Amino acid sequence: MSITFKKTYRFAVKSALYVTLFSTAFVGLLISIFFKAGNQELIRFCMIFAFCVAIFSFFVLQYRVERFIYRRVKKIYDDVSLLESSSFRKQPITTDMATLTRQVKKFATDKKLEIETLKIREEYRREFLGNVSHELKTPLFTVQGYLLTLLDGAMNDKTIRKKYLQRAEKGVERLIYIVQDLDMITKLEVGDLNLMTTKFDIVEVVQNVFDLLEMKASEKNIMLMFDMKYIKAIEVFGDREKIQQVVMNLMVNSIKYGKEDGTTEVSIEDLVNNKVIVRVMDNGEGIEKQHIPRLFERFYRVDKSGARSEGGSGLGLAIVKHIIEAHDEKIYVESKVNVGSEFSFTLEKAK
Structure with missing residues (x-):
């Protein structure tokens, strides 16, 4: 911690001024009473006396007050530095009360x-x-x-x-x-999983997931489908394996919480800035609003008993979020109870 400190002279100047005015007036009065001096000599004497007293008072007050305050302020800095606040410890010690108050207030807010x-x-x-x-x-x-x-x-x-x-x-x-x-x-x-970014067809990836989950969906008679027929390939940049896992996890959740004889629909739409958005929609039980902010937490379950009876690790959506964020993309969720849910994520479109 630096031992230099900001000086403030306002207190010393005012105090020296009060001491000077009182001393000069008092001495002038005594001289006029006991030494019958002329007006000019009296004025000259008072001016010289006032100047000397002001200078002496200023320096004495400034030095004494600064040393007095500095010792106590330094103790505050030393006590605070025990709390390992590196940003606070780098601050130079100040005897300016306004600056000190701001620093301590900021430190207290940061600690809170x-x-x-x-x-x-x-x-x-x-x-x-x-x-x-x-x-x-x-x-x-x-x-x-x-x-x-x-x-x-x-x-x-x-x-x-x-x-x-x-x-x-x-x-x-x-x-x-x-x-x-x-x-x-x-x-x-921890960022220890490297992504193998390539150009691939997102439509083909979704179709692969449809094929893998066909039997699981048939157990609840849920239809897996696109929102339209995609004749041309839609090529995007990303880690094909990880993006397939994202689609897989979202669709598994859609089937798990979907209603009997329901649907799971996937759409792929163009966005601005050379992006596409992949939407996974179902007409299942939906999610209450208070649960949505915590959906992507590890092991968080909306319906703990029902979810565990369906199996799974409880980490699917957390993995989805991390994979999408590792691609520097965004994931969104919208849901209405007894209407259905929509999970969507963006990807960079290949030129």
Whole structure:
């Protein structure tokens, strides 16, 4: 921390002026009473006396007050510096009360914001750990239950043994799925997942996802379709594999929360600035407004019991958000309860 400090002379000048006026008037009065001096000599004496007293008073007051204030202000700076505020510690020490007040007020405001942010992060951390624990606990207990049953004698029955091993395998698969998603989102958040940007046809990618999810959609009799027939290819720039995962995750959610005999529709539209927007729309149950700001948080579920019965890691939308942001693009969501939801994201269009 610099030990130079801003000087303020207003206090010293005013104080020296008051001392000078009083001293000069008092001495002048004494001289006129006890030494019968002429007016000219008296005026000349008073002017010289006033000048000397003013200069002496100013320097004494300035020095003493600055040293007095500086010692106390420096203690404030030293105490504050213990809080590891690098921006505050770089400030030169000032004895100007207005400047000091502004600096301390700014420091207090920054600390208050920092404390509030830490509280929010702590709450998020507790919620995140609780969610991770719950997500991992369910398949682990499932696997453990089937294995313990087999060890207790059920393994002697070939039919039960095969059925329970298959169910245990599904539990392990869900664990692997959760761990893989956690690994991916961690890499995305720290920027450790490199994107392989190429030019590709987004229509073809969406059609591939349609083919992969056809059987899943048929279980609820949900129709997967484009909003129109795309005859020509629509080429965009991005990581084809990651963008396909984005479309896959959005459509899986659409099917998961879609109503029986419903639809999941995809549209691709041109935007300004050489962009396209991909929309994934459904006519499902919709999302209440208060849930929308938190949809892209890890493990956040609108309907916790219903969502877990449908399976999944609870990380799909968080992964979608990070992939789109890694492309420097935007993702949007609009939804109305009992009407449906629309998730959309932008991509750079190839020239």
